[in-house]
Amino acid sequence: MHIYTRGNRILAYAPLRKINHIPTEEPKCYHMRRLSRQDVDAMASLSAVIYGALAKGQECFIHKHDRAYYEQMMNNPKMHFVGAFNGRQLIAMSYVRIVNSRKELFEEFPSSNISFLGRDFQAACLGADSVHPDYRGNSINANMIHFRLKYAGHLGVKDCLSIIDRENIWNMRPYFANDFVMMGADVDPSDGGNIALMHRRLGAKAAYNKDNYVEVPFDHFGLLNKMFAYRRVAVGYNSQTRSLRMVCCDAYQPQQQMTAGIFRGKSADAR
Numbered sequence: 001m002h003i004y005t006r007g008n009r010i011l012a013y014a015p016l017r018k019i020n021h022i023p024t025e026e027p028k029c030y031h032m033r034r035l036s037r038q039d040v041d042a043m044a045s046l047s048a049v050i051y052g053a054l055a056k057g058q059e060c061f062i063h064k065h066d067r068a069y070y071e072q073m074m075n076n077p078k079m080h081f082v083g084a085f086n087g088r089q090l091i092a093m094s095y096v097r098i099v100n101s102r103k104e105l106f107e108e109f110p111s112s113n114i115s116f117l118g119r120d121f122q123a124a125c126l127g128a129d130s131v132h133p134d135y136r137g138n139s140i141n142a143n144m145i146h147f148r149l150k151y152a153g154h155l156g157v158k159d160c161l162s163i164i165d166r167e168n169i170w171n172m173r174p175y176f177a178n179d180f181v182m183m184g185a186d187v188d189p190s191d192g193g194n195i196a197l198m199h200r201r202l203g204a205k206a207a208y209n210k211d212n213y214v215e216v217p218f219d220h221f222g223l224l225n226k227m228f229a230y231r232r233v234a235v236g237y238n239s240q241t242r243s244l245r246m247v248c249c250d251a252y253q254p255q256q257q258m259t260a261g262i263f264r265g266k267s268a269d270a271r
Contacts, residue, residue, distance in 0.1 A: 001032075001143045003150055009033070010151055014143050016086060020134045030091060030140065032147050035081040036074070042090040043070045043081070046132060053133045078104075081128075082147060084140050092131040092140045096124050096148045098155060109161045111186050111197050116252050117159055124152035126162040129171055142174035149178060149202065158202050166194040169218055172237045172244075181206060182234035182244065183252040185225055194221065196234075199252075206251035210235050215243035228252075 001014035012032040016024060035043065044067040073079045078099070084092035099105045100122040105114065108125035117123060126148050131140045152160050164171050166185060175198050176182075184197040199206075215238055216224055224234075227246055236245040 012147050018137050030084045030086050032084045035083045040070045046090050050130045091135040094129045094144050095127050096151055099123055110189055123159040123161050124157040142177050145174055145178045153202050160200045162198040163195040166196050176236045184228045206249055208247045208249040213245040213247045217243050
C-alpha cells in the first residue's frame with residue numbers, strides 16, 4: 001500500500017488482485033480516503049451487504065447500522081470514517097474515533113484496565129472493520145488498519161485501541177500484522193459478545209520478547225483470561241494450530257505474577 005498526502009488530506013492506494021475470488025485480468029488498484037456526508041448512502045448499503053453475509057453465530061462480529069446512524073456520525077467531529085473504493089464503488093469502511101474521557105473510552109473499549117493509558121489520555125479507537133464479501137483476499141482490512149494508524153498519528157494521537165470478537169480469528173490477524181497486542185478480554189455491554197482488547201502505541205512500543213512465546217488455542221477463554229491477568233499478552237495468531245502466541249509483558253498488568261506451572265513447553269491446552 002502507498003500512503004501519501006494532498007494538502008491536509010491523507011490518501012492511499014493498493015493493488016486489487018481479485019474480485020469475488022477471481023484474479024483481475026488487468027492490474028488494478030483500490031483507493032482509500034476519509035468518507036464524507038456524500039458517502040452516507042454507500043455506507044448504509046455496504047453495511048447491509050456485510051451484515052447480510054454473516055454466517056450463523058457471527059452476528060456479534062459487527063453491529064448493524066442504518067442510514068440515520070451514519071448521518072448522525074457525520075455530525076461528530078471526533079468520528080472519522082475511512083473507506084476503500086474500486087472506482088466509485090465503496091468496498092470497505094471503518095472508523096477512527098478520538099476519545100479523551102473515560103465515558104467516551106468505555107463506549108469503544110469497555111475495560112476497567114486503562115491505567116496503561118495514563119491519567120490525561122487521548123486515544124484513537126478503531127472500529128467497524130468492514131469489507132465487502134466480493135473483495136476479501138486483497139489485504140484491505142490490514143491496509144485500512146495501517147491507514148488509520150497513520151491517520152491517528154497525523155492527529156497527534158499516540159495510543160490506538162480496538163476490540164475484536166473473540167471468535168473472529170479473521171480480524172485478529174490484520175491487527176497482529178500491524179503490531180497490536182491483545183492485552184485482555186471482556187464482554188461488550190452493547191450486545192453481550194465476548195471481546196478481545198487490542199492496543200498499539202505509536203512510537204515507543206511495549207517491551208516484550210516476541211520470540212519467547214507459548215501457544216494457547218484461541219477459544220480456551222478461561223486459561224487466556226488467567227494469563228491476561230498475570231502479565232501476559234498475545235502478539236500473534238498461528239493459523240495452523242488456531243492458537244494465540246502469548247508472551248510476558250509488564251505494560252498492562254505488572255502487579256501480579258503468573259504461577260510457573262502454566263508455562264511449560266511451547267503449547268498449552270488446558271481450558
